[in-house]
Amino acid sequence: MRRFLLFIPFGICILLGVLFVKGLSLDPTELPSARLGKAFPSFNLPSVADANEQLSEQSLKGQVRLVNVWATWCPTCKREHSYLNKLANNEGVQIVGINYKDERNKAVQWLKRYQDPYIFNIYDEKGGLGLDLGVYGAPETYVVDAQGVIQYRHVGEVNERVWKKLKVIMQDLGWSANL
Amino acid sequence: MKWIALPLLLLSMSLSAAIDTYEFDNNTQRKRFQQLSQELRCPKCQNQNLAGSNSAIASDLRDKLYQMVRAGQSTAQIKTYMVERYGEFVLYKPSMNSMTYALWYGPFVLLFIGLLVVVALSRKKASRKATEVPEVKPQQQPEEQQTHQQRMKDLLDKKDD
Numbered sequence: 052m053r054r055f056l057l058f059i060p061f062g063i064c065i066l067l068g069v070l071f072v073k074g075l076s077l078d079p080t081e082l083p084s085a086r087l088g089k090a091f092p093s094f095n096l097p098s099v100a101d102a103n104e105q106l107s108e109q110s111l112k113g114q115v116r117l118v119n120v121w122a123t124w125c126p127t128c129k130r131e132h133s134y135l136n137k138l139a140n141n142e143g144v145q146i147v148g149i150n151y152k153d154e155r156n157k158a159v160q161w162l163k164r165y166q167d168p169y170i171f172n173i174y175d176e177k178g179g180l181g182l183d184l185g186v187y188g189a190p191e192t193y194v195v196d197a198q199g200v201i202q203y204r205h206v207g208e209v210n211e212r213v214w215k216k217l218k219v220i221m222q223d224l225g226w227s228a229n230l
Numbered sequence: 231m232k233w234i235a236l237p238l239l240l241l242s243m244s245l246s247a248a249i250d251t252y253e254f255d256n257n258t259q260r261k262r263f264q265q266l267s268q269e270l271r272c273p274k275c276q277n278q279n280l281a282g283s284n285s286a287i288a289s290d291l292r293d294k295l296y297q298m299v300r301a302g303q304s305t306a307q308i309k310t311y312m313v314e315r316y317g318e319f320v321l322y323k324p325s326m327n328s329m330t331y332a333l334w335y336g337p338f339v340l341l342f343i344g345l346l347v348v349v350a351l352s353r354k355k356a357s358r359k360a361t362e363v364p365e366v367k368p369q370q371q372p373e374e375q376q377t378h379q380q381r382m383k384d385l386l387d388k389k390d391d
Contacts, residue, residue: 079276085317152286178290185315187273187287 084204092183099172112199115226122153125189131208139168143228148172
């Protein structure tokens with residue numbers, strides 16, 4: 052019995068070891084979004100293409116879509132842009148863009164030069180919508196369902212691996228590619 | 231003279247980190263702003279608070295905080311606003327709820343377990359000492375020796391036969 056007690060610290064060490072090794076593979080920069088399962092924050096902002104066109108959270112409803120936060124000053128956005136083009140053209144995904152703390156001219160130029168995968172772009176010059184969404188760095192990509200509720204957030208580049216995950220989530224929400 | 235230049239440069243850089251020109255109506259507002267910007271964490275830079283970070287998001291949040299303090303919002307209101315957007319993560323001092331009970335009470339539970347172990351061990355030692363003392367009776371030793379010698383003698387006598 053006493054000998055058995057001696058193994059308790061050993062057991063605790065093993066348990067802590069497992070815990071710490073697991074912690075090593077976690078990404079501390081990946082924060083849970085506080086907005087999951089909640090309605091997309093309300094906003095009233097112009098579109099990038101047309102300063103007179105007003106957009107609101109109502110524009111997001113009706114279909115399962117991706118909402119992508121991007122800016123021309125963000126290098127990762129440039130890297131993921133071609134993949135977004137692919138998603139829009141080949142996979143039939145509807146992507147809404149939020150042009151985050153950017154300049155309209157630059158954004159328009161960018162979309163001309165690198166193609167435009169977005170069905171429309173919200174021009175969030177001051178970053179107010181980004182703040183309401185809890186954006187802490189572009190790019191971020193949200194899955195928003197047909198009722199306009201945020202279902203998932205991905206921080207960082209969207210690529211093949213991320214899309215596989217997003218696709219499953221979107222399909223669970225009743226999304227199917229319309230090409 | 232050169233050797234002093236680098237540390238001085240570094241020092242001046244760290245001092246100038248994140249000094250914004252915010253103007254307040256009164257000192258309480260300034261104090262609240264300073265306190266909250268110490269307590270709120272920058273979501274991007276992880277181990278810095280809003281006051282200490284130069285990242286774009288931290289400066290946005292400082293602006294927001296400034297506006298909210300100026301508008302006379304309560305600390306609770308401001309914290310709810312931030313938590314709604316960035317989650318519990320933004321609070322350096324996590325709030326007390328069912329998710330964070332382990333965080334708040336865990337150390338005390340561990341301390342209690344530690345105390346229990348210490349008490350149990352010291353008691354065991356004390357009781358062992360108490361039982362050990364009568365075992366070493368001084369008068370027992372000569373007796374034992376006697377029997378020992380007796381047995382030796384017996385053995386030797388036997389051999390002689």
